[in-house]
Amino acid sequence: MAKTPGREGRSQAPVYYASYLKLDRLLSSQERESERAGAPAHDEMLFIIVHQAYELWFKQILFELDAIEALFDAPNVADRDLGRIVRGLDRIVAILKLLVAQFEVLETMTPLDFLEFRDRLFPASGFQSVQFRQIEARLGLKRQHRLNFDDRPYDSRLAPADREQVVAAEARPDLGALLDRWLARTPFVEHGSFRFREAYRKAVLAMLAEDARTARANLALGEGERRSEAEQLDEAAARFAAIFDEQRHRAMQEAGVWRLSWRALQAAVLINLYRDEPVLQLPFRLLAALMDIDEELTTWRNRHALLVQRMIGMKLGTGGSSGHDYLRAVAERHRVFGDLFALSTFLIPRSRLPALPAELRRAMGFGYAEGAP
Numbered sequence: 001m002a003k004t005p006g007r008e009g010r011s012q013a014p015v016y017y018a019s020y021l022k023l024d025r026l027l028s029s030q031e032r033e034s035e036r037a038g039a040p041a042h043d044e045m046l047f048i049i050v051h052q053a054y055e056l057w058f059k060q061i062l063f064e065l066d067a068i069e070a071l072f073d074a075p076n077v078a079d080r081d082l083g084r085i086v087r088g089l090d091r092i093v094a095i096l097k098l099l100v101a102q103f104e105v106l107e108t109m110t111p112l113d114f115l116e117f118r119d120r121l122f123p124a125s126g127f128q129s130v131q132f133r134q135i136e137a138r139l140g141l142k143r144q145h146r147l148n149f150d151d152r153p154y155d156s157r158l159a160p161a162d163r164e165q166v167v168a169a170e171a172r173p174d175l176g177a178l179l180d181r182w183l184a185r186t187p188f189v190e191h192g193s194f195r196f197r198e199a200y201r202k203a204v205l206a207m208l209a210e211d212a213r214t215a216r217a218n219l220a221l222g223e224g225e226r227r228s229e230a231e232q233l234d235e236a237a238a239r240f241a242a243i244f245d246e247q248r249h250r251a252m253q254e255a256g257v258w259r260l261s262w263r264a265l266q267a268a269v270l271i272n273l274y275r276d277e278p279v280l281q282l283p284f285r286l287l288a289a290l291m292d293i294d295e296e297l298t299t300w301r302n303r304h305a306l307l308v309q310r311m312i313g314m315k316l317g318t319g320g321s322s323g324h325d326y327l328r329a330v331a332e333r334h335r336v337f338g339d340l341f342a343l344s345t346f347l348i349p350r351s352r353l354p355a356l357p358a359e360l361r362r363a364m365g366f367g368y369a370e371g372a373p
């Protein structure tokens with residue numbers, strides 16, 4: 001092949017669009033089972049292409065997770081890497097939004113059109129998507145937290161080589177664990193003589209005491225309502241205790257209430273409360289991006305469950321699950337960053353935030369304004 005000078009003056013073979021993108025392989029990878037059986041179903045082409053498009057985007061998500069892991073799995077995450085980690089997470093969020101929207105294209109296929117070829121697919125199912133399982137595992141979904149629809153492990157329906165890939169993904173440090181490790185190292189939770197949890201505890205107790213006083217003085221409430229209000233405040237105090245008391249937190253963690261470690265939990269609350277301090281702005285965006293991922297994935301699961309109900313009603317799935325019921329249940333059960341959502345319970349209004357010692361505020365600033373007139 002003729003060589004042409006490359007941009008840096010090196011000689012290289014000219015790049016041709018179709019060969020660069022391997023379009024010959026990509027575009028000859030849509031083979032309808034219905035056509036093979038001599039009864040071509042028009043919509044099977046859409047079904048295949050939509051699934052392939054999902055798998056391509058899953059591949060990109062895994063590629064982003066590789067890069068994020070390489071930066072995040074360090075004993076000390078470099079400050080300058082945090083921006084790249086957040087950008088990678090934001091990209092995953094953008095892809096997930098697209099994946100939710102993509103169901104609309106598949107829904108132009110009616111249930112009757114689907115029936116033209118559905119029976120030819122048994123026992124294949126999205127349940128066997130290795131990349132989807134890898135994404136779940138890499139985010140932090142543990143095998144023991146999964147909902148199994150029968151007594152077989154969830155990966156028993158995969159070919160041995162595929163199962164190996166899923167097991168390998170489970171063995172890697174997941175994003176949830178890396179997040180915990182990083183949060184637990186947040187320096188400002190204890191700084192000099194400042195103990196965030198003690199300052200915060202005082203502010204919370206003052207807020208709850210005032211709420212209790214207001215409830216008692218509220219003559220518009222009946223006796224029963226006042227009692228129920230008092231019970232709710234007690235409950236709130238008990239939940240708050242997980243942040244202040246390591247033993248309580250451990251018990252709650254063992255009971256599965258919290259996944260985050262005690263120190264990580266405190267740091268996450270600190271970041272949420274003081275997110276306007278310059279040094280915490282990027283950590284806050286990181287937590288927000290993880291919540292977006294959790295939310296978009298849950299939306300994807302719910303959207304997929306609705307699509308399934310629309311297509312097959314109450315029928316069993318081709319992979320053997322109860323179909324819609326199973327998918328609805330995993331949408332909630334397979335969430336990974338639920339702790340970050342639960343943190344909102346612990347937020348107090350800005351007006352009640354304990355003031356940070358001046359020296360700590362200085363340590364949290366960028367210092368640009370220091371010389372300003």
Ligand code: HEM
Pocket residue numbers: 050051054055106114124125126127128129132304307308311312316317318319320321322323324326327330
């Ligand atoms: C007509 C369209 C679809 C139907 C009727 C359908 C049906 C189902 C059903 C019933 C399940 C539960 C497992 C089973 O018993 O088979 C399932 C799981 C799954 N499907 Fe779909 N699906 C459709 C489209 C898609 C698309 C476009 C994707 C994109 C990749 C997808 C990905 C998945 C995944 C990843 C699972 C596993 C979910 C989990 O276990 O958490 N499905 N599907």
